[in-house]
Amino acid sequence: MEKLLVFVFSFAAILQLAFGVGALKPNYITEEEFAFARKNPIRVNNFTAPLELPPYGTEGQVPHPRPGFGPRFWTNGQVPYTLDPTFTDSQREQVAIALNTYHEATCIRFIPKEGHHTSWVDILHDPTVCGVAHVCMNNGAQFAKFGGTCVNPGTMVHELGHTLCMGHEQTRLDRDNWIGFNTAICQPHGIDNPDFDRGLHKLYDYVSYSGCFQPKQPGVTKCGSGGPLAVLDIEVLNEMYGCNSGCQGYRYVNKNNNPSSLVQAGTEFNGEPLYSCRAYHQGDIIPGKYHQGRGECHVAWGGGEHSKFDNIEVLTNPNGANFIWVNAVNLPSNAVRGGRTNERETIYVIQCQLQSGDQTVWMPGKFIPSTGAYTSYGGQEIRCAAVQFLACNN
């Protein structure tokens, strides 16, 4: 018995020496650390404290697709990883929040690396960098490194997005329509080959680079999500990784791509069914009401009703997510995200009650937590008399 205890003590001491730290920490995030992360999600920074990112153009590793292969997504959305044991407890909390951000919004899972895994990411602490990561799944080991004040959830979500095969939207073919570059801070870098995988172009909402980008579209005051995964990034990841089951299975589809499984969200006063759509207006991506027959999306903004025929997306439910309409005053936790304001506030899909004489109907509308519930009718933006939130129960 005495011998055994000595052995245990010695074994622990040797491991502590090997790791150079006082307490042994596992090389993965524990269930307790994930429980902490679930209670502490990333919040949007206000713009006085923009998300810190590596110097523009320095972070990409292997940013180009391999000839003949193209970018590769992680098999079954599973990302085996190891965690550097030199991260402190508080840094591990930051890592846990970053990983949990993906776990909550998508079917992607960061899982502890096991011996049979042939591709994995080493999440490393490196005080000499802000953040740097290999792009997409490679063979064998690849890394995502973080150091200094960049060991924070927003920066790590950004870099791990590269690990997942997300790219920068400032390399999109149409980027010059959307942003200019403040050349005192940074130089524009190249535009991707048009054959490059389309799934790689959705990080617009992540990046601001401290004034490097100058938005061009009217109404747009900022670039970057401020830290959390942006609404559009969540949708793209769920599409890329085939997250079809449960509440991740809904899709916004361009009206020109013959969408089916539209989601009805009310009727006109004359009984015409109305579906949920969304359109871009003055920097906002706004859920509105879709007239399928004429391919028109109406959105409410700034007191008015705005008609859109181009670049409309309609909400579809091709995988049978268990949608329900919830009568509530406050936003349900399982409400469906439909868009965002230019201030990066999430906008939700609702049915909005309207009355005309003794007739009452529900019409598709938008709910912005900070300003309330609206639809549009007869050229006006109208506050809802009552609200039903689109929610998902899977």
Ligand SMILES: [Zn+2]
């Ligand atoms: Zn990046």
